[in-house]
Amino acid sequence: MTPAYARREARTAWLFVTPALVLLGVFFAVPVLTGFLLSFTDYDIYAIGDPSVMRVVGLRNYTAMLESKEFWHAVRVTMIYVVFGGALSVAASLGAALLLHAKAVRLRGVFRSIFFTPYVTTLVAVAIVWRYLYHPEYGLIDATLAALHLPKIDWLGDPHWAMPSIIVMSTWKNFGYNMLIFVAGLLNIPDEQYEAARLDGAGPWAQFRYVTLPALAPTFFFVGVLTMVGNFQLFSEPYVMTQGGPLRSTVSVVLLMYEEGFRWWRLGNATAIAFLLFAFMLVGTWIQSRVAKAQDA
Amino acid sequence: MRRVLAAVLATCAVVAFGGCGAKRHDGVTLRFWAMGAEGETVQPLIADFERENPGVHVEVQQIPWSAAHEKLLTCVVGRSTPDVSQLGNTWVPEFVALKAVEPLQPYVDSSAVIARDKFFGGIWDTNVVGGAPYGIPWYVDTRVLFYRTDILRRAGYATMPDNWRDWRACMVAVKKLLGPKHYAILLPSNEFEQPLLFGLQTGSAYLTEGETRGAFTSPEFRRAFDFYVSLYRDGLAPGISDQVISNLYQEFEKGTFAMFITGPWNIGECTKRLPASLQNAWTTAPLPGPDGPASGFSSAGGSSLVVFRNSPHKELAWKLVEFLSRPEQQVRFYHLSGDLPARVESWRDTTFTRDPRIAAFGTQLTRVKPGPQVPEWSQIQAQFLVRSEPVVRGVARPDSALAQLDADVARILEKRRWLLAHGKLAAGAAQ
Numbered sequence: 269m270t271p272a273y274a275r276r277e278a279r280t281a282w283l284f285v286t287p288a289l290v291l292l293g294v295f296f297a298v299p300v301l302t303g304f305l306l307s308f309t310d311y312d313i314y315a316i317g318d319p320s321v322m323r324v325v326g327l328r329n330y331t332a333m334l335e336s337k338e339f340w341h342a343v344r345v346t347m348i349y350v351v352f353g354g355a356l357s358v359a360a361s362l363g364a365a366l367l368l369h370a371k372a373v374r375l376r377g378v379f380r381s382i383f384f385t386p387y388v389t390t391l392v393a394v395a396i397v398w399r400y401l402y403h404p405e406y407g408l409i410d411a412t413l414a415a416l417h418l419p420k421i422d423w424l425g426d427p428h429w430a431m432p433s434i435i436v437m438s439t440w441k442n443f444g445y446n447m448l449i450f451v452a453g454l455l456n457i458p459d460e461q462y463e464a465a466r467l468d469g470a471g472p473w474a475q476f477r478y479v480t481l482p483a484l485a486p487t488f489f490f491v492g493v494l495t496m497v498g499n500f501q502l503f504s505e506p507y508v509m510t511q512g513g514p515l516r517s518t519v520s521v522v523l524l525m526y527e528e529g530f531r532w533w534r535l536g537n538a539t540a541i542a543f544l545l546f547a548f549m550l551v552g553t554w555i556q557s558r559v560a561k562a563q564d565a
Numbered sequence: 566m567r568r569v570l571a572a573v574l575a576t577c578a579v580v581a582f583g584g585c586g587a588k589r590h591d592g593v594t595l596r597f598w599a600m601g602a603e604g605e606t607v608q609p610l611i612a613d614f615e616r617e618n619p620g621v622h623v624e625v626q627q628i629p630w631s632a633a634h635e636k637l638l639t640c641v642v643g644r645s646t647p648d649v650s651q652l653g654n655t656w657v658p659e660f661v662a663l664k665a666v667e668p669l670q671p672y673v674d675s676s677a678v679i680a681r682d683k684f685f686g687g688i689w690d691t692n693v694v695g696g697a698p699y700g701i702p703w704y705v706d707t708r709v710l711f712y713r714t715d716i717l718r719r720a721g722y723a724t725m726p727d728n729w730r731d732w733r734a735c736m737v738a739v740k741k742l743l744g745p746k747h748y749a750i751l752l753p754s755n756e757f758e759q760p761l762l763f764g765l766q767t768g769s770a771y772l773t774e775g776e777t778r779g780a781f782t783s784p785e786f787r788r789a790f791d792f793y794v795s796l797y798r799d800g801l802a803p804g805i806s807d808q809v810i811s812n813l814y815q816e817f818e819k820g821t822f823a824m825f826i827t828g829p830w831n832i833g834e835c836t837k838r839l840p841a842s843l844q845n846a847w848t849t850a851p852l853p854g855p856d857g858p859a860s861g862f863s864s865a866g867g868s869s870l871v872v873f874r875n876s877p878h879k880e881l882a883w884k885l886v887e888f889l890s891r892p893e894q895q896v897r898f899y900h901l902s903g904d905l906p907a908r909v910e911s912w913r914d915t916t917f918t919r920d921p922r923i924a925a926f927g928t929q930l931t932r933v934k935p936g937p938q939v940p941e942w943s944q945i946q947a948q949f950l951v952r953s954e955p956v957v958r959g960v961a962r963p964d965s966a967l968a969q970l971d972a973d974v975a976r977i978l979e980k981r982r983w984l985l986a987h988g989k990l991a992a993g994a995a996q
Contacts, residue, residue: 313940314980316642317663321989403811425809513755514806515954530635532944 307539316533329540339541341516342524343548345431349520350499350552353435357495358488360443365450366480380451387444395508398437399424427517430510434518438505442498446491453487454480489560493553500549521545591620595881596647598637600868601630603651606902607889614888621881641665648876649885652700654691654869659940661694667872667879669698678887684907687865687933694938700869701886702907704898707863708762708852709929711831712824713817715846716742725850727858729792736801739823751822752796753807754957757946758864759826763789765862765934767855771945772937772974777982779945779974781967788855790953790963797957804957814838817847826852828866832922833903849925851932858932865933867907905930941977948973 307329309315315322333339364383368376386394401408402423410420423433457480465475503526506518512527519527521541529538599607604627611623626647628636634656640646641663652660660666673679681689684702692700710725717725720738736749743749752759764771769786772779780786796802803822810816817825818839835847854860870889872882888894895906896914905926906912912927936942952970955961984990 310980312980313659313662314984316638317665318989321984323983400811404809406811422809425806513954515958515960516951527947530638531947532941533638 303539303542306535307543309536311535313533325536329536330544333537333540333544338516338519339521339524339544342519342521345518346500346502346520346522348431349435349438349502350496353438353502354492354495354499356435357439357443357499358446358491360439361446361491362450362484364443364447365454366476368447368451369454380448383447384444386441389441391441391504392508394437394441395505399509402433424510425514427515430514430517434505434509437509438502441505446495449491450484450487453484457483485560485563489556492556496552496556497549500545500552521548593621593878593881595621595623595649595878595885596626597623597885598626598628598633598647598650600628600633600651600653603868603902603904604628606904607898609901610889610894610898614885617888618881618884623885638663644875646873646875648873648878648882650871650873651703651868652871654688654700654702654865654867655936655943657692657700657869657871658694658938658942660871661699662940665874666699667874667876669701669872669883672872672883673698673701676883676887679890683910685865685909685930685933687935688867688907688930691865691867691935691938692869700871701890703868703870703889704895704902704904705907705930706828706866706868706905707926707929707933708758708826708828708866709863709925710824710850710852711817711827711835711847712850713820713843713847716820716823725853727851727853727861729853729855732853733792733801736796736824737799740799740801743820743823747820748803748822749801749824750796751810751813751816751825752793752802753810754797754804754954755806755950757950757953760790760793760953761936761946761949762826762852762862762864763793763855765864765936766852766860768860770937772939772978775985776937776939777978777985779971779978781949781970781974787963787967790967792855793953794956794963798959804959818843829905829923829926830903849922851925851929861929862932862934863929865935868904939978939981941981944977945974948977 308324308326310323310325310329367373368380368383373379400406402410404410404420404422404425407423409423413420421429423429461479461483462475465479470478501522502520503522506512506520506523507526510518512519512523522545525538525541525545528534528541597611598604604625607625611625615621615623633653637646637650637652637656637660641660646665652666657666673681679701681698685705688702688705689698692698692702712725716739717723717735720735720742722735722738726732726735739749740747761771764786767785767789769783769789770780771786773783781790797804813825814835816822817835832849836844839847851858852861852863854862870886872879872886876882889898890908892906892908892910895908895911896916898904899906899911899916905923906917912918912930917923917927937945949970952961952966952973956963956966981990
């Protein structure tokens with residue numbers, strides 16, 4: 269290949285990627301950079317009216333956040349959702365995928381669509397239905413508890429139960445997506461491996477433990493990272509269901525960021541929260557990739 | 566030829582006539598934002614305004630309340646504000662801080678329709694920041710007591726008491742009558758309005774030192790807060806959030822509670838939703854005061870009309886504001902929307918004097934006070950809930966909660982202190 273030809277080819281390549289780069293630059297790089305710079309200022313409602321009253325505050329937004337109870341409370345709420353909500357969601361979607369994959373199941377496509385329906389349903393509609401389900405006086409769940417002579421629980425009104433209630437609802441709503449990925453993963457496992465395992469005398473559990481799970485490892489990593497990144501950004505569920513209450517028990521980091529940024533218009537604080545959240549997510553993904561690598565080795 | 570000339574002359578005359586009116590604003594489109602139901606109900610009034618001002622087209626954009634605040638702020642930042650807008654009157658200080666709305670004093674000075682003394686004073690003042698008006702009250706909204714007359718009568722009260730001591734005794738009697746799982750009053754623990762109203766009544770200004778620090782630990786506010794908390798402690802009010810009440814009207818009908826503090830829209834709702842048998846068993850009363858009726862203040866809520874600074878048609882925008890402020894249009898708007906008129910004069914209409922349930926609002930409106938006129942006020946209100954709800958639920962003590970609240974407020978108002986200290990708060994916005 270002559271150098272001139274290589275240059276021409278490189279030029280063509282740049283030409284092809286330019287539109288994408290421009291779009292990314294304008295709608296991603298510029299806002300992120302602006303946000304990063306804003307996080308070192310006290311940009312707020314007064315500064316929107318008169319930019320000259322904006323102060324550069326250095327790291328003060330970050331230190332104030334790291335010292336605020338409210339922020340760490342939101343981190344705890346978010347971590348509970350990431351860990352428990354994530355585990356429950358992965359388990360539910362794997363379970364559903366295994367059920368769909370079972371040989372005995374008929375009408376697979378129908379069930380797959382049914383399981384996937386909540387994922388494509390508007391959250392607001394889902395929230396309305398679930399708020400009825402959770403209602404302590406007229407809800408189906410508490411009515412069932414009462415029929416079984418169990419004490420009623422004020423699911424969304426009790427600060428201890430509000431977060432578990434949100435986890436259950438969002439698992440129900442979101443497991444369909446991961447389920448599809450698991451189904452795809454299961455389809456990739458060659459039947460021969462199961463056949464060989466059966467010949468070696470492996471029962472259903474041993475087949476699951478020594479054939480299915482190892483073969484699904486990459487899928488697990490993918491689903492795990494995706495779910496974690498998604499769960500760190502918990503926002504709409506508490507926003508629609510509880511507005512962060514009762515007693516701030518469902519305020520996630522993104523909800524806190526939203527309140528700071530778009531309710532109180534303290535954009536300096538809000539962007540600082542955004543970058544702290546980014547740091548957390550980076551660390552979380554790094555840990556997961558280390559765990560995945562350790563398993564491979 | 567002559568005919569042609571005549572025709573040409575006639576045409577010119579028509580054009581000239583239309584032109585020399587000089588009031589013709591040919592092809593001018595005035596953009597008007599109205600929130601929620603008002604976007605719909607204001608249409609007939611707008612049609613009349615257009616008829617009065619030929620050539621003007623008013624484009625009414627209906628914005629849902631839930632998105633209104635964000636949308637307005639976004640438009641201010643993006644410099645695509647409308648010409649005129651309805652604005653929740655508690656938002657006025659914020660939009661003044663943003664330098665988004667036009668100061669209206671010069672317009673008011675030369676107006677035959679609009680002057681402060683033609684409106685309820687407390688309501689007008691919600692639009693005043695740093696001594697100058699930035700909005701004109703459109704309709705008002707305040708809180709009164711809604712109560713079940715049959716239950717109160719059975720408890721030995723023919724009318725609603727007008728001072729705290731008797732009111733509390735009445736609530737105790739009602740609670741005793743109704744028994745367990747029933748309450749005298751509904752005060753949702755996640756609403757800041759009611760406790761802050763009590764503070765207004767005891768003479769608390771909420772903020773102090775030129776509205777740069779909180780005054781929630783002051784004796785005045787403490788008195789109000791203790792009264793509020795005692796209603797839960799003594800079982801007179803259920804310590805639940807409004808989300809637990811799935812149907813307010815059903816519970817009011819069942820007598821789960823005998824009173825609640827709410828706004829004018831619930832007159833229509835109660836009329837519509839309560840069964841016919843109960844229609845003579847509920848009414849409204851002005852809020853009781855800590856030291857008698859004169860101290861029974863309530864909030865000065867409602868919506869104002871503002872003209873945006875960026876508008877190229879400010880004169881015309883003001884004309885629309887004046888039109889909507891006319892006494893007869895205010896009464897008409899009430900019939901269309903149920904929104905109470907902001908003009909004192911409109912209240913002489915029999916529509917308002919005939920019905921005691923509405924008349925109670927008229928009385929209450931003479932006793933309303935605006936909250937602090939600072940843009941941070943809504944954040945302070947939200948922070949109040951963060952501190953008050955644990956007290957209501959019995960997991961925090963009032964002293965420490967209020968002290969923490971003052972610390973929070975001092976933090977929230979830090980920028981304001983800095984702006985004042987450096988003389989950077991625009992002259993109009995300084996208190």
